[in-house]
Amino acid sequence: MQSGYRSISQATVLEDQTKAQNDATATKQALEAAQRVYDSRADLFNQGAIARKLVDDAKVALVQAQTAYANAARHLLALRNVSRKEQIATAQAQVDAARARTQNAQAQISYSELHSPIDGVVADRSVFPGEMASAGTALMTIVEISQVIAKANLAVNDAAEVKVGMPATITFNGEDTPGKVTVVSPAVDPNTTTVQVWVQAVNPGERLKPGSAVHISIKASTLRNVALIPATALLNSDEGGQKVMVVDAKSVAHDRPVLVGVRQGDRAQILKGLAAGEQVVTVGGLGLDDKSKVTK
DSSP: OHHHHHHHHHSOHHHHHHHHHHHHHHHHHHHHHHHHHHHHHHHHHHTTOSOHHHHHHHHHHHHHHHHHHHHHHHHHHHHHHSOHHHHHHHHHHHHHHHHHHHHHHHHHHHHTOOOOSSOOEEEEEOOOTTOOOOTTOOOEEEEOOSEEEEEEEEEHHHHTTOOTTOEEEEEETTEEEEEEEEEEOSSOBTTTTEEEEEEEEEOGGGOSOTTOOOEEEEOOOOOOSOEEEEGGGOEEOTTSSEEEEEEOTTSEEEEEEEEEEEEETTEEEEEESOOTTOEEOOSSOTTOOTTEEOOO
16 A cells, blocks of 8 residues: 555656556457457347357457446546545555554454463463353463472471471472471361461472472471480370380380370470380380380
8 A cells, every 4th residue: 555655646647647548448449349249240140150159258248348448438537537636645545544454453463462471381271273262261271380389288286386487398209399388377177177388499490390299398496305216116095195115124014104295207205204214115015014024
């Protein structure tokens, strides 16, 4: 459209009219020739010398020639009646209309582009090229995993020692990733009677994937100079609570109620009930009677 506008603006009225006059003359000559062919074939057909199809073909050619001449004549007349200023205004209007259509097409294209508000990876895709998206349906799910959150359910007593900001470690496939506690639920889950704790960590190389099972370690506190025994030594007492079997100097086992503190792995802290240096039964204590003789 821009080039058409420039052509009309730079051309002269005389050049346009000359071309239109030549077109009108040529189409008129073609019309006269088509008329002669048609008249000749019509006469021959009436004499039975040619087939009807040849007459029909000549008729079609005559109609086409008439149409071409009529268009050329109208164009020549329009050029003679329309001023140069009106031609330029018409061409400018065509340029403006084409520009508006272009802008509208560009706007429509922009509506088809999707931009995620976050950096991440496509975790799920429900619509593919060529499919029609339904209103309210998610096209895809973007997951940002440069940082991850691991969730764990802790016993109420253990969760009481955990605070937001405490250092923690997420272990996956034998590799540790440092993190920290970001959420300690204030409520107990009524179904599991546990408290949910969140640990957030940076995910270098996006090694940790959403939905993976991991192991979480939280450093709630550091205990020094405490008595630790193997957790296998702990037994349930008849009065409730827990006990151990203490072995005296004569290799006799005695029941000893104990107060248990924190547990870590296969070790348990004894807060009360044992003295330093005392020996306990670590294997086979279940079913062992008080004051039974044991072999070391």
